[in-house]
Amino acid sequence: MKKVLSMKVIVLFLIMMISLTGTTFAQRENYEIVLKLKDVIVEIQNQGKLGFRTFILCSKIITMGHYVSLPEPKVKIGTEELLIYIEPANVFTSTQEGRYEIWITQDIFLLDEEGELLLEKADAISAHFNTAIPILDLYLPNTLYMSTLPIGKYTYKAVLHDVLRGTTATKSIDFEVVE
Numbered sequence: 001m002k003k004v005l006s007m008k009v010i011v012l013f014l015i016m017m018i019s020l021t022g023t024t025f026a027q028r029e030n031y032e033i034v035l036k037l038k039d040v041i042v043e044i045q046n047q048g049k050l051g052f053r054t055f056i057l058c059s060k061i062i063t064m065g066h067y068v069s070l071p072e073p074k075v076k077i078g079t080e081e082l083l084i085y086i087e088p089a090n091v092f093t094s095t096q097e098g099r100y101e102i103w104i105t106q107d108i109f110l111l112d113e114e115g116e117l118l119l120e121k122a123d124a125i126s127a128h129f130n131t132a133i134p135i136l137d138l139y140l141p142n143t144l145y146m147s148t149l150p151i152g153k154y155t156y157k158a159v160l161h162d163v164l165r166g167t168t169a170t171k172s173i174d175f176e177v178v179e
Helices: 002-021 028-047
Strands: 051-063 066-069 074-076 081-089 094-096 099-112 117-131 140-145 152-162 167-178
Touching: 051 152, 051 167, 066 081, 081 152, 081 167, 099 140, 117 140, 140 152
Parallel strands: 074 167
Antiparallel strands: 051 066, 051 081, 081 140, 094 099, 099 117, 099 152, 152 167
């Protein structure tokens, strides 16, 4: 708890430094301050528990944070695909020799209303990055191909695996196929 509080104080100090000097983030000489702030964010995220920031059914996914959510968790029979927008929270970042590495995978499951497993796909998504600057946020667009699903109620389940930290997080969402 003390460590998180001290991280917040450091972040506030860095923001205050930037504000008081009248500089902008776009200026090249301030890049070092920005990178230090990103490193503090990485440390805070690394202390957090892996989870889901956003998990929502969509009709369209454009890019990170830009999607069209379904007004209700229902799709018409014969719909070819269902989109699920996922933003993981607190993905662990390994920092070594000036590099930033994240590695997350996702399993997917589809269950009917009786809980019978209809689809299971391990490592359906894998995001492994080793970069010169930290990746602070990412999204995992999911597509469920479902043109053969009959009318009924279903559960879509996602299991995130943080490979570098060795942790998992699970989240489910119910939806219905209707006429």
